[in-house]
Amino acid sequence: MAEHPTVHAAVAPGPGRAVPLRRTRLQKLLENTTLWRGIVAIVGFILFWEVCSQWKGWFGYQIPWIGKVAPPSDVMAVWMDILPQPGYWESWYLSTFRVFLGFAIAQVIGIPFGLALAVNKYFRDVFFPPFEVLRPIPPLAWVPAAIIFWPTTELSITFVTFLGAFFTIVINVLGGARSIDGRYLRAAQSMGASQWDLFRRIILPGTLPSIFTGAAVGMGITWEVVLAAEMISGGGQQAGGGLGFFIWSSFMGGSIEQVIVGMISIGIAGYLSSSAIRYLGSVCMPWRRLF
Amino acid sequence: MPESATETPGAGITAQAPAPAAKATRGAISIRNVTKIYDPEGVNVMAVDDCSLEIAAGEVCMIVGPSGCGKTTLLNAIAGFHSITFGEIYLDGQLLCGPEKPLADQGADRVVVFQNGALFPWKTLLQNVAYGPIVQETMGKAEALEKAADMLAEAGLADMAKKFPGEVSSGMARRAEIVRALINDPKVLLLDEPYRAMDALTKSIMHEALLEMYDRTKVTMFFITHDLEEAIFLGDRVVVLTTRPAKTKKIVDVKIPRPRDYRLLGSEEFRLLVSEAKGAVHEEAIKAFEAGERELA
Numbered sequence: 001m002a003e004h005p006t007v008h009a010a011v012a013p014g015p016g017r018a019v020p021l022r023r024t025r026l027q028k029l030l031e032n033t034t035l036w037r038g039i040v041a042i043v044g045f046i047l048f049w050e051v052c053s054q055w056k057g058w059f060g061y062q063i064p065w066i067g068k069v070a071p072p073s074d075v076m077a078v079w080m081d082i083l084p085q086p087g088y089w090e091s092w093y094l095s096t097f098r099v100f101l102g103f104a105i106a107q108v109i110g111i112p113f114g115l116a117l118a119v120n121k122y123f124r125d126v127f128f129p130p131f132e133v134l135r136p137i138p139p140l141a142w143v144p145a146a147i148i149f150w151p152t153t154e155l156s157i158t159f160v161t162f163l164g165a166f167f168t169i170v171i172n173v174l175g176g177a178r179s180i181d182g183r184y185l186r187a188a189q190s191m192g193a194s195q196w197d198l199f200r201r202i203i204l205p206g207t208l209p210s211i212f213t214g215a216a217v218g219m220g221i222t223w224e225v226v227l228a229a230e231m232i233s234g235g236g237q238q239a240g241g242g243l244g245f246f247i248w249s250s251f252m253g254g255s256i257e258q259v260i261v262g263m264i265s266i267g268i269a270g271y272l273s274s275s276a277i278r279y280l281g282s283v284c285m286p287w288r289r290l291f
Numbered sequence: 292m293p294e295s296a297t298e299t300p301g302a303g304i305t306a307q308a309p310a311p312a313a314k315a316t317r318g319a320i321s322i323r324n325v326t327k328i329y330d331p332e333g334v335n336v337m338a339v340d341d342c343s344l345e346i347a348a349g350e351v352c353m354i355v356g357p358s359g360c361g362k363t364t365l366l367n368a369i370a371g372f373h374s375i376t377f378g379e380i381y382l383d384g385q386l387l388c389g390p391e392k393p394l395a396d397q398g399a400d401r402v403v404v405f406q407n408g409a410l411f412p413w414k415t416l417l418q419n420v421a422y423g424p425i426v427q428e429t430m431g432k433a434e435a436l437e438k439a440a441d442m443l444a445e446a447g448l449a450d451m452a453k454k455f456p457g458e459v460s461s462g463m464a465r466r467a468e469i470v471r472a473l474i475n476d477p478k479v480l481l482l483d484e485p486y487r488a489m490d491a492l493t494k495s496i497m498h499e500a501l502l503e504m505y506d507r508t509k510v511t512m513f514f515i516t517h518d519l520e521e522a523i524f525l526g527d528r529v530v531v532l533t534t535r536p537a538k539t540k541k542i543v544d545v546k547i548p549r550p551r552d553y554r555l556l557g558s559e560e561f562r563l564l565v566s567e568a569k570g571a572v573h574e575e576a577i578k579a580f581e582a583g584e585r586e587l588a
Contacts, residue, residue: 183409190370191423191475192399201426205413287413287455 046072070257075264078257091246091262095230096269098154098242099222102161106218110166111211114173119203131170139164139225143232157229157242164225165218172217176210177203209288212281216274223270243269315349317383318478318511320369322346325378326536327364338364340536341378348383349509353522355572356532356540357579362515365537366481369513370403371395382478399423402472403481407488408464410456416443416467417452423475435474442470446500462493466500473508482514486521495553498524506550519572523547523564524555531571534579541571 029035053071056062082088116123117131139160146156180203188202230244243266250258282289327339338361346352354362367373369380374393379386387395402423410419420439424430430438443452446466456464465485472480486494502525505512516522522529529543545564547555555561 181409183405183407184411186370186372187403187405187409187411188422188426189397190372190399190401190403190481191471192397192427193422194426197426201422202411205411208413285413287457 070260075257075260078255079261079264082258082261087241088246091241091243092265092269094242095223095226095244095266098157098161098226098230099219099269099273102158102226103165103215103219103222105158105162106165106169106222107215110169110214110218111173114170114214115177115199115203115207117170117174118177118207119199131167135167135171139221140228140232143229147233153233157226157233160229161222161226164221168218168221169211169214172210172214173207176207176213179210180206208285212277212285215277215281219273219277220270223266223273227266315347315509315511317348319348319381319383320344320346320352320479320511320513321379321381321384322365322369323379323381325365325368325380326376327361327368327373328376337536339368339375340538342532342538343378344530344539346511346513349511350528351505351512351514351526353526353529354513354515354532355517355519355522355529355568356537357534357572357576358517360532360535360575360579361537362532363483366403366483366513366515368395369479370401370481371397372403399427399475400478401481402475402477402479403483404465404468404472404485406484408456408461408468408485410464410468410471412456415453415455416448416459416463419456419467420471420474422471427475439470439474442474443467446470446504460493461489462497465489465497469501469504473504473510477510479511479513482512484515484517487517494518494521499552501525502549502551519565519568520556522568523561524551529564529568531568531575534575534582540575541568543568543571 050071052063052066053069142160142163146159150156184202188198227244230242231248243262247259247262322344325339325342329336356362368375375388379389417439421435424435451459451463486497523545526545531541533540
């Protein structure tokens with residue numbers, strides 16, 4: 001935020017009064033307490049984990065549960081070994097690709113479907129009951145059926161990923177569009193809006209917050225689902241790899257450090273994905289930045 | 292029964308509108324023997340009973356009455372949000388709704404300003420104001436935005452034009468909302484308790500801004516309120532409605548010349564008019580309260 005020029009003018013002439021100087025972005029970043037608390041919390045957590053894992057070696061007594069976990073220093077060492085290997089990055093690429101493909105298809109089909117359910121009674125009467133029957137089925141329960149339906153394992157995984165996001169997106173869009181304040185619709189109608197104007201200028205922007213809520217939740221679910229689907233389908237002949245398979249094969253190979261590397265990788269991937277959605281949300285909904 | 296409703300004594304006091312102060316030539320509303328019966332699940336609820344009211348072109352007509360008495364039902368009928376059961380409503384001699392056509396068409400000649408504000412939160416004040424002309428295609432987008440900016444500036448909101456409704460005070464938002472209505476050049480402004488839940492100070496600023504706007508535009512106003520000081524201060528006439536079903540109970544003529552300002556609030560004339568209206572409203576409020584007690588018993 002730029003300082004208002006008149007503020008300076010009003011404050012500056014007073015003798016002995018400190019004039020607040022404009023600070024650079026870096027200075028502001030360094031003075032951000034939220035940022036520092038976050039850094040301290042993460043560093044503190046890693047230290048705690050390290051100490052607990054090393055306790056047995058240092059004092060001869062194993063702390064229950066966390067004592068069995070490999071210490072972060074070992075995990076880091078293993079990670080550094082893995083980092084240059086193309087296989088690790090391929091796992092990243094494969095999982096991310098599957099997540100975004102399933103997620104994108106779910107958005108492309110789910111948003112219009114949800115809006116249609118919201119605005120058209122006939123459409124809702126026909127499609128809502130079967131939708132509600134299919135919705136409670138967990139995406140992973142679809143895995144065997146998906147393997148039978150689809151010719152390749154890759155398609156099965158994408159399909160299951162799609163399902164994970166689809167139901168959440170539709171239910172959010174439907175709920176969002178149906179809960180738009182009636183005053184907005186009436187105000188628009190009273191100013192002469194046509195049906196198409198109502199849809200484009202009122203219902204669509206009014207539903208955007210719910211679309212992004214659905215996207216954020218859906219993105220989380222797709223990461224869960226893709227990992228599980230990869231573990232189940234395994235590194236089959238057609239569709240190999242992915243972070244899920246990476247974790248599973250590390251577990252089979254007995255490398256707990258590598259399992260943790262996989263887990264943290266997913267954490268980072270999920271964080272990056274939801275940050276991207278949040279960023280996109282703030283670009284598309286400037287009026288929501290105030291809250 | 293509605294047929295017998297016309298014979299009810301005291302029903303349908305048809306008031307003659309006072310001569311408008313300025314030369315307003317449009318926006319005369321004629322409400323003739325309007326009855327509205329809501330029929331949810333077969334339970335007839337009569338909201339308005341044989342109500343007649345003539346509102347002259349350019350008149351500020353204040354509607355007061357107990358909560359739930361059917362004020363908003365009348366407004367909704369004029370706006371075309373709800374149908375009427377019997378009677379007719381005319382705007383400048385043209386039928387809005389009647390026996391053949393119980394639901395009026397919605398149109399930008401009758402713009403509504405809502406109770407809690409209905410600026411679109413996803414549009415800036417400027418985009419909000421430009422909305423009407425853009426969707427009606429009476430102006431191009433650039434032209435509409437330019438006109439909107441001019442009108443906002445006229446209302447003292449030039450600095451706020453690029454802000455979203457969530458960023459401005461409720462008073463500014465409400466002023467912008469009235470500008471958004473006026474840009475459509477409506478014949479009638481339908482205001483449903485627009486200044487409810489505002490503090491007294493903001494309210495008085497709003498009143499002066501509205502009076503100033505009225506002196507400029509002379510637009511007919513159908514203004515619902517609970518606040519009798521507000522009603523007398525702003526209105527040419529104050530129509531007191533009975534408790535449900537609504538009929539006109541009393542009409543207080545406010546023959547205070549315009550332009551008016553806050554000094555009026557201290558005058559003897561003003562206080563007498565307020566107490567006159569208060570007497571009528573109080574009687575109905577007690578009836579409404581007792582009816583509520585009976586329903587609960």
